[in-house]
Amino acid sequence: MSSSSNDVEDFVGQRYRHGFFTDIESDTVPPGLSEAIVREISARKNEPDFMLEWRLAAYRHWLTMPEPEWAHVSHEPIDYQAISYFSAPKSDADRPKSLDEVDPKLLETYDKLGIPLHERARLAGVAVDAVFDSVSVTTTFKDKLAEAGVIFCSFSEAVREHPELVRKYLGSVVPRRDNFFAALNSAVFSDGSFVYIPKGVRCPMELSTYFRINAANTGQFERTLIIADEDSHVSYLEGCTAPMRDENQLHAAVVELVALRGAEIKYSTVQNWYPGDEEGRGGIYNFVTKRGDCRGDDSKISWTQVETGSAITWKYPSCILRGANSVGEFYSVAVANNLQQADTGTKMIHIGPNTRSTIVSKGISAGRAQNAYRGLVKVLPSATNARNYTQCDSLLIGKSCGAHTFPYMEVARSDAIVEHEATTSKISDEQLFYCQQRGIHEEDAVNLIVNGFCKDVFRELPMEFAVEAQALLNVSLEGAVG
Amino acid sequence: MSLLNIEDLHVSVNGTPILKGLSLRVDAGEVHAVMGPNGSGKSTLAHVLAGKPGYEVDSGRVEYRGEDLTEMAADERARAGVFLAFQYPVEIPGVNNAYLLRAALNAARTERGEDEIDAVAFMKLVREKCALMSMDQRFLNRSVNEGFSGGEKKRNEVLQMAVLEPTLCLLDETDSGLDIDALRVVADGINTLRSPERAMLMVTHYQRLLDYVEPDFVHVLADGVIQMSGGKELALRLEADGYDWVRRESAA
Numbered sequence: 001m002s003s004s005s006n007d008v009e010d011f012v013g014q015r016y017r018h019g020f021f022t023d024i025e026s027d028t029v030p031p032g033l034s035e036a037i038v039r040e041i042s043a044r045k046n047e048p049d050f051m052l053e054w055r056l057a058a059y060r061h062w063l064t065m066p067e068p069e070w071a072h073v074s075h076e077p078i079d080y081q082a083i084s085y086f087s088a089p090k091s092d093a094d095r096p097k098s099l100d101e102v103d104p105k106l107l108e109t110y111d112k113l114g115i116p117l118h119e120r121a122r123l124a125g126v127a128v129d130a131v132f133d134s135v136s137v138t139t140t141f142k143d144k145l146a147e148a149g150v151i152f153c154s155f156s157e158a159v160r161e162h163p164e165l166v167r168k169y170l171g172s173v174v175p176r177r178d179n180f181f182a183a184l185n186s187a188v189f190s191d192g193s194f195v196y197i198p199k200g201v202r203c204p205m206e207l208s209t210y211f212r213i214n215a216a217n218t219g220q221f222e223r224t225l226i227i228a229d230e231d232s233h234v235s236y237l238e239g240c241t242a243p244m245r246d247e248n249q250l251h252a253a254v255v256e257l258v259a260l261r262g263a264e265i266k267y268s269t270v271q272n273w274y275p276g277d278e279e280g281r282g283g284i285y286n287f288v289t290k291r292g293d294c295r296g297d298d299s300k301i302s303w304t305q306v307e308t309g310s311a312i313t314w315k316y317p318s319c320i321l322r323g324a325n326s327v328g329e330f331y332s333v334a335v336a337n338n339l340q341q342a343d344t345g346t347k348m349i350h351i352g353p354n355t356r357s358t359i360v361s362k363g364i365s366a367g368r369a370q371n372a373y374r375g376l377v378k379v380l381p382s383a384t385n386a387r388n389y390t391q392c393d394s395l396l397i398g399k400s401c402g403a404h405t406f407p408y409m410e411v412a413r414s415d416a417i418v419e420h421e422a423t424t425s426k427i428s429d430e431q432l433f434y435c436q437q438r439g440i441h442e443e444d445a446v447n448l449i450v451n452g453f454c455k456d457v458f459r460e461l462p463m464e465f466a467v468e469a470q471a472l473l474n475v476s477l478e479g480a481v482g
Numbered sequence: 483m484s485l486l487n488i489e490d491l492h493v494s495v496n497g498t499p500i501l502k503g504l505s506l507r508v509d510a511g512e513v514h515a516v517m518g519p520n521g522s523g524k525s526t527l528a529h530v531l532a533g534k535p536g537y538e539v540d541s542g543r544v545e546y547r548g549e550d551l552t553e554m555a556a557d558e559r560a561r562a563g564v565f566l567a568f569q570y571p572v573e574i575p576g577v578n579n580a581y582l583l584r585a586a587l588n589a590a591r592t593e594r595g596e597d598e599i600d601a602v603a604f605m606k607l608v609r610e611k612c613a614l615m616s617m618d619q620r621f622l623n624r625s626v627n628e629g630f631s632g633g634e635k636k637r638n639e640v641l642q643m644a645v646l647e648p649t650l651c652l653l654d655e656t657d658s659g660l661d662i663d664a665l666r667v668v669a670d671g672i673n674t675l676r677s678p679e680r681a682m683l684m685v686t687h688y689q690r691l692l693d694y695v696e697p698d699f700v701h702v703l704a705d706g707v708i709q710m711s712g713g714k715e716l717a718l719r720l721e722a723d724g725y726d727w728v729r730r731e732s733a734a
Contacts, residue, residue, distance in 0.1 A: 430572040438586035439560035452576030
C-alpha cells in the first residue's frame with residue numbers, strides 16, 4: 001500500500017488500540033455473553049416473546065458448539081467474553097461535527113473513489129443531520145416503495161410491525177443451529193434489514209442499505225432477511241466502496257434470502273472494511289453466513305460480491321435450489337493484499353429437477369496475502385438433469401502471496417453435468433511491459449490488467465456499483481507491484 | 483543533432499554480453515533496416531531502446547533527441563515518442579483493445595499538457611486508422627491480442643502505431659509469421675506513417691519486408707556490432723549470398 005493509504009488505515013486503526021468499549025456509556029451493555037445479556041438485548045429492543053425464545057434457544061445451542069477450525073485462515077483466539085453485545089447508535093456528541101474534523105487522508109481516499117460529498121460525511125461518521133438533510137430523499141424513496149407495497153425497513157421495525165412475516169421466515173434458510181457464528185448471531189443480533197416484495201411486484205428501484213435510516217450503526221451482528229413472494233423481482237445492494245470506520249473487530253452477520261415461485265433476487269455486495277495494518281493487526285474479522293433458498297419453482301437467486309476489505313473474510317453465499325428449474329448464481333471478486341486472509345466461495349445445493357447453477361470466482365492475491373476459494377456443488381438424488389458450471393481463476397501479484405482452491409463436488413446423479421475450470425496466473429512482466437511501452441504508467445497498467453481479469457464479475461454488478469468497484473480495486477492494490 | 487544517436491553500446495543479459503560496441507545514428511525522416519543472422523542481437527537492440535527490463539547497459543551512450551534514453555523508464559520513453567512494435571505481442575484477457583489504446587493515447591496527451599481525448603473523437607480517429615489498416619472495427623472490442631491470428635496481432639501493432647503517432651518507431655521482426663497478403667497490408671500501413679518528422683528502425687531477418695518498405699539505410703548486425711552499412715542494395719546481396727561473406731569481409 002502506498003503511504004497515503006497507510007495513513008488512512010492508521011487513522012481508522014487508532015480506534016482499535018484502546019480495545020473495545022473502554023468507556024461504558026449508558027446505552028451499552030457490559031462486555032460478556034450470558035443468558036442475562038441475551039434477555040437484556042431483547043428487552044431493550046422491546047421484542048415480543050417469540051423473539052426472546054428464539055434468541056435463547058440459539059444461545060443455548062451456541063454454548064455446545066466448538067469454534068470451526070477448518071478454514072484456511074489463522075488468527076489469535078477470539079475472547080467472546082470481552083465483546084460487548086449491544087450498543088445503541090453513537091450519540092451525535094461523540095462524532096466529528098463536520099468534515100473539517102476528519103483526517104484529510106481519509107477524505108483523500110474518498111476523493112480517489114469519487115464518493116459524493118454528502119456520502120463522505122456519513123462514511124466518516126460525521127453526525128449526518130448536521131451536514132445535510134437526508135429526510136427528503138428518504139421520504140420520496142419510502143413513498144415510492146409503499147406505493148408498490150414493498151416493505152423495506154430495519155429488522156427491529158419488522159419485528160414490531162410485521163411479526164407474522166418475521167416469525168414465518170426467520171431462520172428458515174439459516175437455522176439458528178446452522179454453524180457457530182450463525183448461532184452467535186441468532187442469539188445477539190442487533191439489527192439489520194428486512195425486505196418483503198409482494199406477489200407479482202417488480203421492486204421499482206434498487207434497494208440499498210444507504211437509504212435505510214440509521215444504517216451506519218447496525219453494528220457487528222447484523223441480520224438481513226429478504227423475502228421475494230411469487231413472481232416478484234428485487235435487486236439489493238449491500239455495503240459501500242468507501243472504507244468504513246467501525247469500532248467492532250468481530251463481524252458475524254447472517255443474510256437469509258427466500259425466493260418463492262417465479263421470484264428473482266439479485267444480491268450485490270461491495271465490502272471494504274478495515275483490513276488491519278501492514279502486519280494485519282486490528283483488522284476486522286468478517287465471518288458471515290449468507291444463504292438463499294430458491295424455495296419455489298422457476299425462482300432465481302444471484303449473488304455478486306466484491307470483497308476487498310477485512311483482515312479475515314470467511315464467507316460462502318450459497319443457494320439451495322429446491323424449486324424445479326430454479327437457478328443459482330455466484331459471481332465473486334475477492335482481493336487480498338498485505339496480510340489479509342480470505343476464505344470464500346459458495347455452495348450450490350441442487351435438490352429440485354432441472355436446477356442450474358453458475359459459479360464465477362476471481363481471486364486476487366498481492367503482498368503476503370492468502371486467498372482461498374472453497375466451493376461445494378452438491379447434486380441430490382432428486383435433482384434430475386442438474387447442471388453446474390464453475391470457473392475459478394486466481395491472479396497472483398508478487399512473489400509472497402498465495403492462492404488456494406478447494407472445490408468439493410458431491411454428485412448423486414449420473415445425468416448431472418458438472419463442469420469445473422480453474423486457472424492460476426500471474427500478472428506477467430510481459431503484460432506490464434507491453435502496457436508501459438504504450439506509455440501507460442505502471443500502476444495504471446496493473447489496474448488495467450486486474451480489471452480485465454475481473455470483467456466477468458463486474459458486468460454482473462449494477463452499473464454505478466460496477467464503476468465504484470473498479471475504482472475500489474485500484475485503490476486496494478495501490479503499490480502492489482514494484 | 484540526430485534523432486537517435488547510439489555510441490559504442492555494450493549490453494548484457496544475465497552477464498552474457500550481447501551488444502559489444504554498437505554505434506548507429508538515425509535522423510528524422512529516415513528508415514533504417516537492421517539485418518542479421520539469428521542471435522546477432524537484433525531484438526536486443528530493439529528491446530534496449532524500448533527500455534525492457536532485464537537488459538544491462540554496461541557502457542556506451544544512447545541519446546534520443548539529445549537526452550540520455552537509458553535514464554528513462556519504459557513508459558516515459560513511450561510517452562516521449564518511442565514505440566516498439568512487438569515481435570510477439572502479449573495477450574491481455576478482459577482488456578478491451580480500444581480501451582488500452584485510449585489509455586495509451588491519453589497518457590501521452592496528458593504528458594504533453596493536452597486535454598484527454600473524448601470518447602467520440604477517439605472513436606472517429608480509431609475508425610479512420612482501422613480503415614487504413616484494413617481492419618474490421620469489431621476488432622476494437624476484442625480483448626487485447628486474445629485469440630488474434632499472427633497477422634491480426636501484427637496489424638494491431640501497426641494500428642496502435644498509427645494512432646499514437648510516435649517519433650521513433652522500432653519494428654521488431656514485424657514481417658515474421660505473415661502471409662503475403664497480410665505482409666502487404668502491414669507494409670502499406672507502415673509506408674503511410676513515413677514522414678519527415680518520424681524515423682523508423684526495422685529489425686528483420688529476411689529481406690522480404692524491404693520489398694514493400696524501402697529502407698534508406700541497411701545495416702548488418704553480427705556478433706553484437708554493426709559489421710557493414712549501405713543502401714537497399716545491401717539487403718539484396720544478403721538475400722542472395724547470406725551473411726557469411728559480411729563476416730569475412732569485415733574481418734579482412
